[in-house]
Amino acid sequence: MNDLTTIKEKRKKICLSCGETIERGRRKYCSVACRQRLRDKLDLRTGLVQALNAQYATFYFSELAVMMDMIPYSSRQIYSFSFPRTLGKTPADDFSRMADHLGEIWWAEQRRTNKKYLASKLLLDRAVRNSGPALFVKPYEVRTPSIQKKSLLHLKLDSRQLSSGDPELIIRNAYRRQVKIHHPDLGGDAEMFRRIQTAYESLILWAKNPTFVKRRGFPDKWFYDGSTNKWLQPISL
Numbered sequence: 001m002n003d004l005t006t007i008k009e010k011r012k013k014i015c016l017s018c019g020e021t022i023e024r025g026r027r028k029y030c031s032v033a034c035r036q037r038l039r040d041k042l043d044l045r046t047g048l049v050q051a052l053n054a055q056y057a058t059f060y061f062s063e064l065a066v067m068m069d070m071i072p073y074s075s076r077q078i079y080s081f082s083f084p085r086t087l088g089k090t091p092a093d094d095f096s097r098m099a100d101h102l103g104e105i106w107w108a109e110q111r112r113t114n115k116k117y118l119a120s121k122l123l124l125d126r127a128v129r130n131s132g133p134a135l136f137v138k139p140y141e142v143r144t145p146s147i148q149k150k151s152l153l154h155l156k157l158d159s160r161q162l163s164s165g166d167p168e169l170i171i172r173n174a175y176r177r178q179v180k181i182h183h184p185d186l187g188g189d190a191e192m193f194r195r196i197q198t199a200y201e202s203l204i205l206w207a208k209n210p211t212f213v214k215r216r217g218f219p220d221k222w223f224y225d226g227s228t229n230k231w232l233q234p235i236s237l
Contacts (some may be wrong), residue, residue, distance in 0.1 A: 016220065016234050018090045019061060028234055035233060041092040042222060042231040045099035049224055051106055052079075052120050056137045057224035059231070061091040066098055069130060069137045073226065078130035078137055139216040139223050142235055146211045147203060154178070154199035168207040175200040 015022050015030040017038040022030045029035040042059060049057050049070060057070035068081045083098035085091075102123055110119035130136065145152075145162045152159060155174040162170060178196045182188035217223040217235040224231050 016222075017092070019063070028236075037090075038092040038095075038222070039231060039233065041096050042224075045096065045103075046224070046229050046231070048099050048103055048106070049226070050229060051116070052123060053226075054224060055226045056139065057226075058137050058218060058221040059095060059224070060221040061085070061094070066091050066094045068095075068098070070224075071134060071137050072124070076134060078132060078134065079124050079127035080130045081127050139218060139225075140235075142215050142217075143212040144215065145206065146213050147206045151199040151202045154196050155203065157203075162207075162210070163212070167210055168204065171200065171203045171207055 013022050013027075014020065015034060016028045017034045018030060020030055052070060053072045053074060054070040055073045057068060059066070059068050061067065063085065065082045065084055070079050070081075071077070072079070081098065081102065083094060083101070085094050086097070089097075105126070106119045106123055109122045110116055113119065143163055144159045145167075147159075149159075152162075155171065155178055157170070157174050175196070179193075180186065182193045182196055184190045184193055215235050216225070217232050219234055219236065221234060222231055223234075
């Protein structure tokens with residue numbers, strides 16, 4: 001295997017919904033429809049994580065298994081469930097099979113004892129106790145500037161740059177770099193320069209009173225928030 005092949009393989013990414021290989025870049029899914037199919041499957045089975053009184057949960061997968069970790073409200077312990085992958089099936093299908101299997105166990109115990117808490121205890125007793133830190137399941141919180149992405153694009157800025165340091169200084173420096181390239185007096189395109197100027201003015205206005213959007217989750221796992229009873233897709237850091 002030559003060096004070029006090795007580099008290309010390292011750049012391969014898998015869709016965080018179906019597991020298929022996707023083109024390199026910042027995309028996490030092969031398509032919007034694929035992402036939505038997994039979200040729908042997860043949302044249809046929120047009854048299971050509710051029954052287990054989950055404060056937080058995560059879903060992720062490998063070629064061999066699908067995994068769900070959770071922390072109940074009443075515990076700091078991580079409980080892990082896993083289920084083998086099925087040839088030719090997507091992670092969404094395998095999650096549904098795992099959730100249905102666990103749900104059948106829960107309902108059988110609930111009918112036998114007429115006690116919901118005993119049914120939940122039975123499932124948690126069958127889970128693997130994970131000794132890892134709560135951060136494996138408790139989500140990150142990411143702040144992103146509440147500004148238009150095209151403004152950042154025109155100044156060749158990343159939103160993460162504005163989350164640290166002096167945002168106004170960072171914006172001015174980025175603007176100066178683009179002026180040296182695109183100013184019409186220096187041979188640049190006039191239309192592009194107008195876009196850069198508009199982006200600069202918009203970003204400077206934001207920097208005088210910066211606001212951020214806060215998001216919680218993980219870069220490579222789906223995240224369940226018990227306070228909203230919703231699954232959230234992986235976030236970009």
